[in-house]
Amino acid sequence: MTTTKKSRLKYVLILALSVVIVTAALIYFASKNSWQFGGTTNAEAIGDDGIYVSDKYGFGMLFPKYWMGGIAEDKNSGVEFSLKDKSGKYVPIFRIQSYSDADYAKMVASQPDSTHTPYFIAYGNGVNFAYFILAGDDKHSDFNVPFSSGDYKGFSYDLENNITPTFKFVAKGQGPSLQKNFQKSSEFRLMDIKVGDKVGDMTVASIAPFDGAAGTDPTAMHVSNISIKFSGETTLTGVYEYQALNPATNSGELVCFSDLDEASQNKIPNILWSDRPNRFCFSNQDLAKENFQPSGSSGDATIVIDDYTVNKTPQQVVDVARLVRVVEKKQS
Numbered sequence: 536m537t538t539t540k541k542s543r544l545k546y547v548l549i550l551a552l553s554v555v556i557v558t559a560a561l562i563y564f565a566s567k568n569s570w571q572f573g574g575t576t577n578a579e580a581i582g583d584d585g586i587y588v589s590d591k592y593g594f595g596m597l598f599p600k601y602w603m604g605g606i607a608e609d610k611n612s613g614v615e616f617s618l619k620d621k622s623g624k625y626v627p628i629f630r631i632q633s634y635s636d637a638d639y640a641k642m643v644a645s646q647p648d649s650t651h652t653p654y655f656i657a658y659g660n661g662v663n664f665a666y667f668i669l670a671g672d673d674k675h676s677d678f679n680v681p682f683s684s685g686d687y688k689g690f691s692y693d694l695e696n697n698i699t700p701t702f703k704f705v706a707k708g709q710g711p712s713l714q715k716n717f718q719k720s721s722e723f724r725l726m727d728i729k730v731g732d733k734v735g736d737m738t739v740a741s742i743a744p745f746d747g748a749a750g751t752d753p754t755a756m757h758v759s760n761i762s763i764k765f766s767g768e769t770t771l772t773g774v775y776e777y778q779a780l781n782p783a784t785n786s787g788e789l790v791c792f793s794d795l796d797e798a799s800q801n802k803i804p805n806i807l808w809s810d811r812p813n814r815f816c817f818s819n820q821d822l823a824k825e826n827f828q829p830s831g832s833s834g835d836a837t838i839v840i841d842d843y844t845v846n847k848t849p850q851q852v853v854d855v856a857r858l859v860r861v862v863e864k865k866q867s
Contacts, residue, residue: 581605581616584718589614592633594664597718597807599727601679615669620677627669639663721800722807725847728763734804737765737843745848763804763845768859771799772837773813775864777824779831788830790823791816791853792838803843803856815854818842826861834866 581587585598587607592614598605606625608615613632617625632653634642642653653665718724721735732739745762773795780788793814795803800813817823827836842857 578606578608581607586718587616592631593662594631594633596631597724599724618678620674621679622677626674626677629666629669631664631666634663634665635661636663639665718807719801719805721802722805724807725761734765736769736802737767737804740764740766740842745846745852761845761847765804765843765845766841768839768841769802769843770837770839770862771802772796772835773799774833775827775836775838776833777827777830788820788824789816790820790827792836792856804845806845806847815843815856817858818844818855819857823858826858827864832866834864836864837862 579587581598581602581604583603585602586595587598588595589607589609591609602616602618605616605618605628608617610630611632613630615627615630617627620626653667658664723732723734728734728739728742730739730742741764743762745760771792773792775790775792778789778791791814793812795813803813805811805813824830838861839859840856841859844855846852846854
């Protein structure tokens, strides 16, 4: 065989091997649902942790667990989010778009009426973020976990309920760090919490409506009327306050605990991204008053608690915990 024929055979073999490698790669990525063919869109699965971060557009989102298996597609200069319906087909639910100030004003002005104006999320890092509803309430029955398009309206401000995806800004290049710290081990989402979950140093013992009305179905609670009890002893350091009787407001004596140090804040459960302070009162007030007398006093203390209960209602309500013992106390 001549050198020319050998060279040709060599190039043919290399070309054939390249085709095999490329074909195998395409089959692999297609099986992973990583790429959408027939276009330039890139689809990324929403993982078990419910976290999606777009370093390209500068935002991150935390999804409820029923979004696990959903996908996010970089499409039309934005990100389109889809859920799989009962038939196994991916259905676009909503899209997030980023705009400059000028483009956002132009886009809003071009809308035929306010009904079709996208919902403004927030402004940050020099960008306007808005989202578009792509599937309405008529799609309810198509999904195993029904959703309402109304749930998405104003979701960027629905921080404590955590029913819908929750939005955060991400500076360029900070996506990986946000992904690691999106939700602390001591934080929980009301939509996902269930008996047996471990949050911080404690475990969910029960979930019930806060009002506790006789005959109330414990599964029919609402995120604005809920009482979640956590069990497990843990040691906290903070400030105690033995509130004296106040005849003017007809409020009785009460011993409460607040201003927890950072280590203690990571031990007790907190509603994700809640702006509520880490403050609770003792459920066993007699023992608390005995340990923190006299009435009207306050100071630093290290205590052991159990049965920490997070309460949430439309009215002002306090969390409670059972005092186990006082390790150290220093009156101010």
